[in-house]
Amino acid sequence: MxxxxxxxxxxxxxxxLLAILELVRRRVxxxxxxxxxxxxxxxxxxxxxxxxLLVALTELVGxxxxxxxxxxxxxxxxxxxxxxxxxxxxxxxxxVKDLAQEVALLRVQLRDPPVAHPTIxxxxxxxxxxx
Amino acid sequence: xxxxxxxxxxxxxxxxxxxxxLAGLRARWPSAALLVVDDASTDTTAAVARAxxxxxxxxxxxxxxxxxxxxxxxxxxxSGFAVVVTFDADGQHxxxxxxxxxxxxxxxxxxxxxxxxxxxxxxxxGVARRAGRAVFAFLARALTGLRLTDPTSGxxxxxxxxxxxxxxxRFPDRYPDADALVLARRARLTxxxxxxxMRPSRNRHSMHGGVGSLGYGFNMxxxxxxxxxxxxxxxxx
Numbered sequence: 001m002x003x004x005x006x007x008x009x010x011x012x013x014x015x016x017l018l019a020i021l022e023l024v025r026r027r028v029x030x031x032x033x034x035x036x037x038x039x040x041x042x043x044x045x046x047x048x049x050x051x052x053l054l055v056a057l058t059e060l061v062g063x064x065x066x067x068x069x070x071x072x073x074x075x076x077x078x079x080x081x082x083x084x085x086x087x088x089x090x091x092x093x094x095x096v097k098d099l100a101q102e103v104a105l106l107r108v109q110l111r112d113p114p115v116a117h118p119t120i121x122x123x124x125x126x127x128x129x130x131x
Numbered sequence: 132x133x134x135x136x137x138x139x140x141x142x143x144x145x146x147x148x149x150x151x152x153l154a155g156l157r158a159r160w161p162s163a164a165l166l167v168v169d170d171a172s173t174d175t176t177a178a179v180a181r182a183x184x185x186x187x188x189x190x191x192x193x194x195x196x197x198x199x200x201x202x203x204x205x206x207x208x209x210s211g212f213a214v215v216v217t218f219d220a221d222g223q224h225x226x227x228x229x230x231x232x233x234x235x236x237x238x239x240x241x242x243x244x245x246x247x248x249x250x251x252x253x254x255x256x257g258v259a260r261r262a263g264r265a266v267f268a269f270l271a272r273a274l275t276g277l278r279l280t281d282p283t284s285g286x287x288x289x290x291x292x293x294x295x296x297x298x299x300x301r302f303p304d305r306y307p308d309a310d311a312l313v314l315a316r317r318a319r320l321t322x323x324x325x326x327x328x329m330r331p332s333r334n335r336h337s338m339h340g341g342v343g344s345l346g347y348g349f350n351m352x353x354x355x356x357x358x359x360x361x362x363x364x365x366x367x368x
Contacts (some may be wrong), residue, residue: 105209
């Protein structure tokens with residue numbers, strides 16, 4: 001790989017890596033979501049520094065040019081990321097549903113408490129129940 | 132209020148039907164607790180339900196039929212009701228049919244289902260819906276070994292064990308139909324069926340109606356597969 005290319009790509013990947021680390025440090029990005037990004041950055045660094053590994057990988061999977069291998073890896077990585085998000089969204093859907101149901105059940109209790117609860121009686125009485 | 136019987140009605144924009152439905156239930160079941168689960172209606176469903184003496188669990192946003200019906204079952208489970216009956220708010224169920232279901236639960240069933248197919252002269256829906264029901268009844272029978280004629284029925288009575296199963300977070304919450312029965316069978320619940328007459332729904336936007344689509348069929352087939360072969364509902368990651 002020509003030196004100019006090497007410097008440019010290595011620089012880009014390092015900036016991305018630093019950005020991710022900073023996002024985690026600022027607690028914008030959660031740690032458990034950062035590892036996939038960090039792993040992809042480190043893979044890129046490895047493939048940039050050791051171009052022969054990419055060539056070997058290309059021969060291994062039977063691709064013709066190293067570029068195709070790189071694109072294939074990118075797409076595979078993005079697909080995995082989507083799957084990861086789908087799993088998280090499924091999980092969140094259950095949690096949001098449970099929370100909504102909790103809100104509805106608490107609303108029943110606020111209006112029609114099954115037994116007068118000493119700790120909330122004052123609050124409920126003072127807020128006034130129109131029903 | 133007695134902790135014997137809770138009748139829960141998932142309702143989406145049913146302000147027009149609720150007065151008659153609630154009056155009918157109250158006349159037939161004076162000591163039962165009535166809980167309307169308002170699935171984020173845009174009309175006065177909640178106010179009408181309260182005005183007619185029902186408790187109201189108002190969801191903050193729409194969950195759909197399964198999520199709404201599960202809210203009512205959770206309420207019954209936590210309040211310790213002996214029997215929870217799920218009843219459609221659109222007036223298609225008959226309050227008199229609750230009796231045999233409650234008796235079935237009293238007699239040891241964990242889950243009793245009101246079946247259109249067992250009742251003579253009941254409205255059974257259009258051709259497409261009847262065909263769909265027949266397919267799912269056949270699959271439910273093949274998967275559970277039970278002769279269940281109407282797995283899509285929204286009229287059910289649940290004993291404590293039935294309530295506990297239907298309240299699990301990962302229980303099918305779109306339209307708990309044949310897949311729910313398969314799960315109930317896997318959980319070794321005792322399932323019973325009693326005849327129930329159904330009238331055509333008066334609300335075109337009925338929560339349980341209008342789903343005779345292809346998408347629903349495929350979803351249910353897949354959900355059945357998951358119910359029959361999937362991991363235990365209580366499995367924690």
